[in-house]
Amino acid sequence: MATRPPAEGKPWELAAHPRLAKGTLVGVVVLDGWGEAPPDPFNCIHAADTPTLDALKKAAPARWRLIKAHGTAVGLPTDDDMGNSEVGHNALGAGQIYAQGAKLVDLALASGKIYEGEGFKYIRQSFDDGTLHLIGLLSDGGVHSRFDQLQLLLKGASEHGAKRIRVHVLTDGRDVLDGSSVRFVEMLEEDLARLREKGVDARVASGGGRMYVTMDRYENDWQVVKRGWDAHVLGEAPHKFKNALEAVKKLREDPKANDQYLPPFVIVDESGKPVGPIQDGDAVVTFNFRADRMVMLAKALEYENFDKFDRIRFPKIRYAGMLQYDGELKLPSHYLVAPPEIERTSGEYLARNGVRTYACSETVKFGHVTFFWNGNRSGYFNPSLEKYEEIPSDIGIPFNVQPKMKALEIAQKARDAILSRKFDQVRVNIANGDMVGHTGDIEATIVGCKAADEAVKIILDAIEQVGGIFVLTADHGNAEDMAKRDKSGKPLRDKDGKVQTLTSHTLNPVSAPHEVSRHVDPYVLACQCALNRVSETVCRFQSP
Ligand SMILES: O=C(O)[C@@H](CO)OP(=O)(O)O
Ligand SMILES: [Mn+2]
Ligand SMILES: [Mn+2]
Incomplete structure (x- = not known):
């Protein structure tokens, strides 16, 4: 039972409806x-x-x-x-x-309270020796995430001690126009370049289209999350590029390409090594505020016992969600902003x-x-x-x-x-x-x-x-x-x-x-x- 004790002075009993007989069926069609x-x-x-x-x-x-x-x-x-x-x-x-969620994150970022909360303090423990990974939807759609919030978080995290940051980007094309992935990646790359000028080692590490990589919901298709896991965590994907802009531009050359469904990719260095797989001791933040399409990834990142796909490697990380996504499962257990x-x-x-x-x-x-x-x-x-x-x-x-x-x-x-x-x-x-x-x-x-x-x-x-x-x-x-x-x-x-x-x-x-x-x-x-x-x-x- 997910019930809680009644709030003071507020009974749970419902008053009788003045006209409608008890027991009348109510259909609710959304x-x-x-x-x-x-x-x-x-x-x-x-x-x-x-x-x-x-x-x-x-x-x-x-x-x-x-x-x-x-x-x-x-x-x-x-x-x-x-x-x-x-x-x-x-x-x-x-x-x-x-x-x-969108509003609560705005407020926490504007006041700086996000950096004082338990969630941020928890992930900060990885900043000295580990990498901070940010995974989420790269878009200003405002349905699952917002680009300006990612920008503020990147800046704030680096000011609060993150020295090595890797961003794992999911392209949108669903809440924003198809093709806008290129512009968002360009803007992100500019921000990361500015951070590099300040001595922060900040790069995009992997990505893919939201509907094909990572952001499945309600356990419709775990393979979607597995493709994301392989790219973000293991650093493995069929497509490898030197940088994210090249990745989205090249992948979009396919006449059938669509931001929602771009295949998974990883960014590799000169020697072909992935620049940002997730390792023991790293911190991970999923920066979407909306719950449904983050719950599956959160389970894969957090649960010791997990059998939905073979994770191959389960790094010991400090993981926080932007919000807690599931109030009943208390998932994830660490989060940057308290949900409504x-x-x-x-x-x-x-x-x-x-x-x-x-x-x-x-x-x-x-x-x-x-x-x-x-x-x-x-x-x-x-x-x-x-x-x-x-x-x-x-x-x-x-x-x-x-x-x-x-x-x-x-x-x-x-x-x-x-x-x-x-x-x-x-x-x-x-x-x-x-x-x-x-x-x-x-x-x-x-x-x-x-x-x-x-x-x-x-x-x-x-x-x-x-x-x-x-x-x-x-x-x-x-x-x-x-x-x-x-x-x-x-x-x-x-x-x-x-x-x-x-x-x-x-x-x-x-x-x-x-x-x-x-x-x-x-x-x-x-x-x-x-x-x-x-x-x-x-x-x-x-x-x-
Ligand atoms: O598919 C989704 O995730 C959203 C759009 O981003 O749609 P809806 O809010 O209708 O679920
Ligand atoms: Mn809807
Ligand atoms: Mn919709």
């Missing part, structure tokens, strides 16, 4: 990456055939409202920050807004009130409706009341090739869970808008959105059969805008006149229902005026 934007050829949701959602909105337009899912509304540093799954599902699951303490989540309320819940998605989004939903805690609150079901995602096939993903399978599982009447809350994440949207393939994203709509129909039909209610919403935008735009909203074109593809999330709002029933007379959600209120309402609907 359409991942499904924002609201005007009709436009680059709005895949609009272009797709989505009769279920169209009918819902057309039948009762007043029941729908737009809610913000980006920026400060979900705890991000500024309103220029696009939404993402972690902050979206944290907000939905917790029913409250917390200053998120997401307390009293709806999942915990439901468990403490005897409400039975079922959560389901496919692997690539499974932790969104479990781990993120529960405030970045793995595991159940009360296994006798909860069932979490994972549909294995396709491995090794890009999602634009299989854009329907597992939408149908998720819907069928949810339908069975609803009709079984064994659960009071059934929540799912349907991944297509987001995962196919990230590929930048417009045709495929349109197919994916249609599949998501079909899945919604199956789930809502089942809810209707048992007389339940539903909350249908999204965590942030993605598929509704696939074009990079100028300030006036006009699509930007590259030098060949082609519209620049937007693979990232957006700043667009998402829709959420005011009222949550297709058939029962309207139950106006008491306090659903912002994303952060949805889950609180879900709790209250289910109160005994």
Whole structure:
């Protein structure tokens, strides 16, 4: 049980809902990456055939409202920050807004407190005799990491005694434009050159594309992490270069190259020796603040007993995460910045009130409706009341090739869970808008959105059969805008006149229902005026 004693004066018991009978099933459907934007050829949701959602909105337009899912509304540093799954599902699951990792790291860096914390003191013990390795996403996307934070950390670590630094870079192309890896590596190399002028031996040591190297999540494919381990830790990769700029430029010469999927590479010296494998006595920091895509690497770096792949060598290092990524596993045990303490989540309320819940998605989004939903805690609150079901995602096939993903399978599982009447809350994440949207393939994203709509129909039909209610919403935008735009909203074109593809999330709002029933007379959600209120309402609907 991940439950804690009640905070002083705050009982866990939920008050009865004024109108909704106890035992009414509540379906919660999160359409991942499904924002609201005007009709436009680059709005895949609009272009797709989505009769279920169209009918819902057309039948009762007043029941729908737009809610913000980006920026400060979900705890991000500024309103220029696009939404993402972690902050979206944290907000939905917790029913409250917390200053998120990005913001907490900003504050710790600005105040210098990051260098006074336990985590930094711990890794600093390696600075005299060992190397400091920084591993993370090289990007200013602000979803998993930020380039300016890496810059500050490099500067601060060297000022606090790091004499030898190796950076292991994961190229992005998902939260930022494809091809921008070259510019980020150039900027990083300039910073490292400045550090070298000051006598710090600082270099890039290895790298690869985030989706192919290191940053897998929810144990979808350990081979991704193994490729990263081999390059970062062992100094072994199929591609070897003299410096990182040459690496990304050369690897991008392949006409099919894509920053998200660059192969692993290591940087070698004149004699062909890797410049920065991780050795006994070194310090390692994973500088992403976001949890999901760092947990697997953190396990490989921290766990003595580990059988997911053959590590070949398990160096004795001092390892710290930028944040602690998993509050239940306390992983990693050392971290530079304390994560948001997401307390009293709806999942915990439901468990403490005897409400039975079922959560389901496919692997690539499974932790969104479990781990993120529960405030970045793995595991159940009360296994006798909860069932979490994972549909294995396709491995090794890009999602634009299989854009329907597992939408149908998720819907069928949810339908069975609803009709079984064994659960009071059934929540799912349907991944297509987001995962196919990230590929930048417009045709495929349109197919994916249609599949998501079909899945919604199956789930809502089942809810209707048992007389339940539903909350249908999204965590942030993605598929509704696939074009990079100028300030006036006009699509930007590259030098060949082609519209620049937007693979990232957006700043667009998402829709959420005011009222949550297709058939029962309207139950106006008491306090659903912002994303952060949805889950609180879900709790209250289910109160005994
Ligand atoms: O794939 C991911 O890691 C992010 C984008 O970086 O997407 P989401 O927040 O939807 O999971
Ligand atoms: Mn998402
Ligand atoms: Mn996404």
